[in-house]
Amino acid sequence: MRVAVCVVAAVLAGMPIALAQTPAGPAYRAPRTADGQPDLQGIWQAVNTAVWNIQDHPAELGIPAGQGIVDGNEIPYLPLALAQRQVNYRSRQSADPEGKCFMVGTPRINYMPYPFEIVQTPTQITILYEYVHTSRHLRFSGKHPEGAIQWIMGDSRARWDGDTLVVDVVHFGDQNWFDRSGNYHSADMHLVERWTRTGPDHLSYQATIDDPKVFSRPWTIRMPLYRRVEPNVQLLDYECQAYLEAEKDRR
């Protein structure tokens, strides 16, 4: 088993370019917006269990089994960081930001079990998430503001690489986790996302995480996103904080 992991790691280490490509298969040409951009608009949702654990995980009471979204299924923690991850895992009932109804950061917001809507204009793509009314603005203009800034969702700057939207994200805080199992990152995380239409109702998402404070090398997650095709589907509410505060007053 260890030999197989080493082989996989060696293969991945030698193929950084291959990881950045869109999924294999005949390239799908997405319809265009009026401005000629590939059209990513619509209401989308992840259908997986990554929110529980981004790696392979068996079922537990109340938790479905899942095949992970991490390339090679390995998260290359530095030794001290791995210890922190175990601490997170043991305290996950109280320490997970999601349990406090906080925004869950990027990339986790993309695989939360709630839909999101992509709205596209020539100057930016805005993603409206149902979960605690989170929003992200992937801007085609401007640069990351300079200096030490900590935002929960990070600052996103976007460009087109052929039909793929490439989004560079920095300016994170250090309070967020990748999942409900305590996988985490530091405020220095640098995330690069790639969004590509792969069919009329499918969008492929991948993200490369680079955080030398926590991980020994960059690593990548990838998953399909599915269009919500019900007629008249629209985003609803998950105003977690309102429910939580009302609960506190009931006690």
Place this chain on the structure above:
Amino acid sequence: MRIPLMAAAAAVAVRLVFLTPVVAAQEIPSIPPTKESVCPDNNPVPLLACARERAKTFKAPRTRDGKPDFSGFWGGTQAPHENLEAHPRTPDDNGGPSFIVDPADGKVPMRAWAEVKRRENRAKYIDQNAQCFQSGVPRHLYMGQYQWLQTPTRLVQLSEETNAYRNIILDARPHLGRDLVLWQGDSRGRWEGDALVVVTKNQVGRGWLDQQGRFVTDAATVTERFTMFDPNSILWEITIDDPLVYTRPFTMASALRRNLRADFEIWEESCYEGESNTNSLRNLGYRTYPGFSAKEAQVAKDAFERAAAAGSSK
């Protein structure tokens, strides 16, 4: 009449030097650089008449699909969250004229039972903004910095405050079913000439219209009319119709002014994650506002009016 920004700021500075304490008033965020408006944006009644007149001949810039283009950065001009009615300047309030243009007396036409509840709200409950909950409609657009994104099927009004958004659907689909309620309501927009008319239903009924505790139930219908009347100004008319709470629909008006600051961006303002005021408010005895469904409002109204009738027959 627009006071140039620098003069306004200098006036504020003078006030700071000679009067203390004064900075408790939530300063209306300095209106970003914008050009002089042709209409007075700090007084709703003259604003309404002036803006409607201007709108007759003003031609708004167009989107690709030929509709008036409302996209861009906008700012609120007044502070209706303090009080919808005319109110004086105090250390806590900026003050100003009433936002109500109909009825003409500028008073909110509350039913008697609702006015009692309003005072109770102020005494017992916490304003939804203090807990970082979303504002609802129309309060979401009262004051602050906004970015509006417009496509053929959506007008999204992003607010920096609390990272909130309103997602106005511009196709003709029906409203959500009666059992679904949303904090920012369920909005449908349609074009009437160059004006965008937005009808919002299905609000949660757990928010206040102002810090005086004025409220709506989940049966309220809010109708807004957005009309651009000069290149940097939008007339915003709001009619609130909630027959259980108010004796008649009432209408307010305000202006939204374009933010011309170069390279301005809406940045993340996370609110609830850093919010620590609710606990101190709880220590003072306040609780989260439970709100009113239409059913609850009907019961409260009937009980109040029965008691009033019984009392008056003695």
Place this chain on the structure above:
Amino acid sequence: MTARISAGVAAALAASVLASAVSAHHSLTVEFDINRTVTMSGVITEMKWTNPHAWLYVDVKDEKGQVRNWAIEFGSPNALYRRGWRQTDLPPRNTITVTGYPSLDQSLRISATDVKLPDGRTLFAGSPVGGGQ
């Protein structure tokens, strides 16, 4: 903002990022006693630049010589970010003098109206040394 800004306007801008500047956040008088101001000096122990308020935590010695940690509430961090200020501009262990409104519930919290560094400069006024917008 450019150097053409007068001192008066700079003071106004400084005031606007203190305490209650979050647009429609909530009524200040519900939480703080705006009829009194208190002034205290102490050493910064921590800063939290999380919305909706930036916070400074300050160790202050009371009349009995006991050191207690006070929380000083400012306005939105984005207002500071936009003027070029960053959390790293003010490392901990600086001594500051704070004036502000005390909390109504007697907790160790102040809504700041004025914060001064030992050399008399007002904290977060204008732009940081070296530029910024």
